[in-house]
Amino acid sequence: xxxxIEIDKNKCPTPYECKKCLQICPQAIFAVAPTKVERFKETAxxxxxxxxxxxxxxxxxxxxxKVCPTGAIKIKVGGR
Amino acid sequence: xxxxxxxxGDNGGRWYLNPENYARPLYKKVEKEKEKEPMILxxxxxxxxxxxxxxxxxxxxxxxKMREGYLKFHETMSxxxxxxxxAEKMVExxxxxxxxxxxxxxxxxxxxxDGEQRPRSCLGLGVGMFRWExxxxxxxxxxxxxxxxxxxxxxxxxxxxxxxxxxxxxGTPYIGGICLCDYPDCLAIRMRLDYGIKPFLLxxxxxxxxxxxxxxxxxxxxxxxxxxxxxxxVTTKKSNIDMTRCFGCGVCTYACPQDAISLIDREKLPGLKxxx
Ligand code: SF4
Ligand code: SF4
Ligand code: SF4
Ligand code: SF4
Ligand code: SF4
Numbered sequence: 480x481x482x483x484i485e486i487d488k489n490k491c492p493t494p495y496e497c498k499k500c501l502q503i504c505p506q507a508i509f510a511v512a513p514t515k516v517e518r519f520k521e522t523a524x525x526x527x528x529x530x531x532x533x534x535x536x537x538x539x540x541x542x543x544x545k546v547c548p549t550g551a552i553k554i555k556v557g558g559r
Numbered sequence: 560x561x562x563x564x565x566x567x568g569d570n571g572g573r574w575y576l577n578p579e580n581y582a583r584p585l586y587k588k589v590e591k592e593k594e595k596e597p598m599i600l601x602x603x604x605x606x607x608x609x610x611x612x613x614x615x616x617x618x619x620x621x622x623x624k625m626r627e628g629y630l631k632f633h634e635t636m637s638x639x640x641x642x643x644x645x646a647e648k649m650v651e652x653x654x655x656x657x658x659x660x661x662x663x664x665x666x667x668x669x670x671x672x673d674g675e676q677r678p679r680s681c682l683g684l685g686v687g688m689f690r691w692e693x694x695x696x697x698x699x700x701x702x703x704x705x706x707x708x709x710x711x712x713x714x715x716x717x718x719x720x721x722x723x724x725x726x727x728x729x730g731t732p733y734i735g736g737i738c739l740c741d742y743p744d745c746l747a748i749r750m751r752l753d754y755g756i757k758p759f760l761l762x763x764x765x766x767x768x769x770x771x772x773x774x775x776x777x778x779x780x781x782x783x784x785x786x787x788x789x790x791x792x793v794t795t796k797k798s799n800i801d802m803t804r805c806f807g808c809g810v811c812t813y814a815c816p817q818d819a820i821s822l823i824d825r826e827k828l829p830g831l832k833x834x835x
Contacts, residue, residue: 481617498669507743510606510666513696516599521695532606535616536753 482539483555484508484531490551494529500543500552501529508533509543560826561761561835563639567732573764575641578652580732583686589730590687598729599697601636605746606666612754626755633758638727638738638747640763640806642822643715643813646724646737650710653684653734657691657702658713661738663746665699673700680717682710682737687729714739721783723748723808725760742785752786761835763807765822767800773819774798780811780820802831 491497494511501509510532513522531537537554544552560568569577579585601608612629615622641649650656660672661681672679683691683702691698705713714737718724722739725747729735742748750756767788776796781789788804789811791797800811800820812820826832 481614495669501667501669507667511669512604512607512666516597516603516694516696518693519695521699528607530607530610532610533613533749533753535613 480557481535482537482557483553484534484537485553485555486529486531487551487553488528490549491529491547493524493527495527496524497548499546499548503542503546505540505542506533506536506538508537561639561764563637563732563761573645574732575639575726575734576645576648576652577732580728580734581653581685585730585733586686589733592730598636599694602662603666603697605663609750609754629750629754629756630758633756635731636728637731637758637761638725639761640808641724641726641737642763642765642807642809643718643724645764646714646718646726647711649726649734649737650682650707650714653737655685655688656705656707656710657683657688658705659683659688659691659698659702660700661740661744662697663738663740664744667744667746671700674703679703680722680739682713682739684734684736687735710737718810719813721785721810721814723785723806723810740785748785757835760806762805762825763809764825765807765809766802766805766825766828766831767807767809767811767820767822768802769798769800770819770821771795771797773817774815775817775819777816779814779816783810783814785810802828803834 508531509529511527511529514526514528563574567574567580612625615625658679659681660679664670691702717739722741725738725740727736740748747760751760774797778791780798781791786806788801790799792799809822
C-alpha cells in the first residue's frame with residue numbers, strides 16, 4: 480500500500496533552502512525541482528517544489544514529519 | 560553486443576567509443592529535436608515526471624502501461640555503465656569536457672556541487688557545453704573546462720572512492736555526459752534497479768568475478784557495490800558476486816586490497832552476453 484504524502488506548498492515556500500526532509504529521509508523518497516526553467520535565468524527559490532516522488536518506498540518512520548520546521552508534510556497511512 | 564553497439568557501434572566496436580556519437584552534426588540534430596520540448600526541462604524535473612508511474616504501483620495493469628511509456632522515452636535519453644578503462648578512452652575522443660554539478664543529487668538530496676563547498680562530480684561533453692551560460696539553472700555554480708588529463712584524474716578520483724561511472728545520451732546516440740553515480744541519489748541507477756526502466760541504464764560490457772584463491776574474506780568489496788550484487792558467504796569466508804546482478808562498474812575491483820576481483824568480458828560468457 481502506497482502511503483499518501485502531501486506537502487503544503489504554502490508552508491514550504493523555498494524547499495531548496497530548507498531541504499531538511501530531503502536529507503533526512505532514509506529511503507530518499509523526496510525530490511525537489513524547479514517548476515519553471517528559463518533561458519539566461521536562474522529559477523527563483525519560490526519556484527521550487529518538493530514532492531514525495533518515490534513514496535512507494537516510504538517506510539513511515541515519520542522522520543520527515545518530525546524534522547519539518549513548518550509542519551508542511553502530512554502522511555496518511557493506507558491512502559489512495 | 561548490446562543493442563546500442565548493434566545500432567551505433569563502429570563495425571562491432573563499443574558504441575561509446577565511436578567518434579561519430581560525439582560529433583557536432585549529431586548535436587545539431589538533437590538540438591533541433593529538443594526545440595519541441597526542451598530537454599533541460601525533462602532533465603531538471605526528471606522525478607516529477609516519474610511520479611505518475613510510482614503512484615500507479617498499486618495498480619499493476621496501469622503501472623505496466625505507464626512503464627512502457629518511460630521505456631520508450633529512455634530510448635532517447637539512455638545510459639550505460641562503463642569501466643574506468645573505457646571512460647578514459649572516451650575523454651580522449653570527447654571535446655570539450657566540462658566539470659558540472661550533478662543534477663540528480665541536486666534533485667534527490669538538494670545538494671549543490673558548487674566546486675567550493677562541494678566538489679563537482681559530473682562531466683558534460685561536447686560543443687553544447689560552450690553554451691552553458693544560456694541555462695544558468697542547469698549549470699548552477701558554473702562549469703569548469705578540463706583537459707583530457709584532468710578529466711581522467713577526475714573520473715579516477717571519484718571511481719576509487721566508490722562511484723559508478725555511467726554515460727548519458729541527450730538524444731541517443733549523442734553522448735552528452737560522463738556521470739559518477741551512486742545509489743539512491745542517482746536517478747538512472749534508481750529507475751533501473753527499483754522500477755525496471757532498463758534503457759535508462761544498461762549494464763556495462765564487463766562483469767566482476769571473485770578469485771576464491773586470493774579472497775581473504777575481508778568484506779571491503781561488499782560495502783562498496785552500489786547494485787547489491789555482493790554478499791559475504793559466511794561459511795566459506797569468501798565474498799560472492801552474483802554475476803547476473805553485477806553491472807560491471809569495477810568499483811569492487813579497486814576496493815579489494817588483495818586484487819582478488821577481476822572484470823571479464825560479458826561477451827565471453829554465453830550465459831550473460833544477452834544480459835544488459
Ligand atoms: S516517513 Fe520516513 S520513509 Fe517516509 S517519507 Fe518520511 S522520512 Fe521518508
Ligand atoms: S522540511 Fe518541510 S519546509 Fe523543509 S523542505 Fe521539507 S517540506 Fe519544506
Ligand atoms: S547520472 Fe549520476 S552524476 Fe549524472 S547527474 Fe545523475 S547521479 Fe549525478
Ligand atoms: S559486483 Fe563489483 S563490478 Fe559488479 S556491480 Fe558490484 S561493485 Fe560493480
Ligand atoms: S575485498 Fe577482496 S579480499 Fe576482501 S572480501 Fe572482497 S574480494 Fe575478498
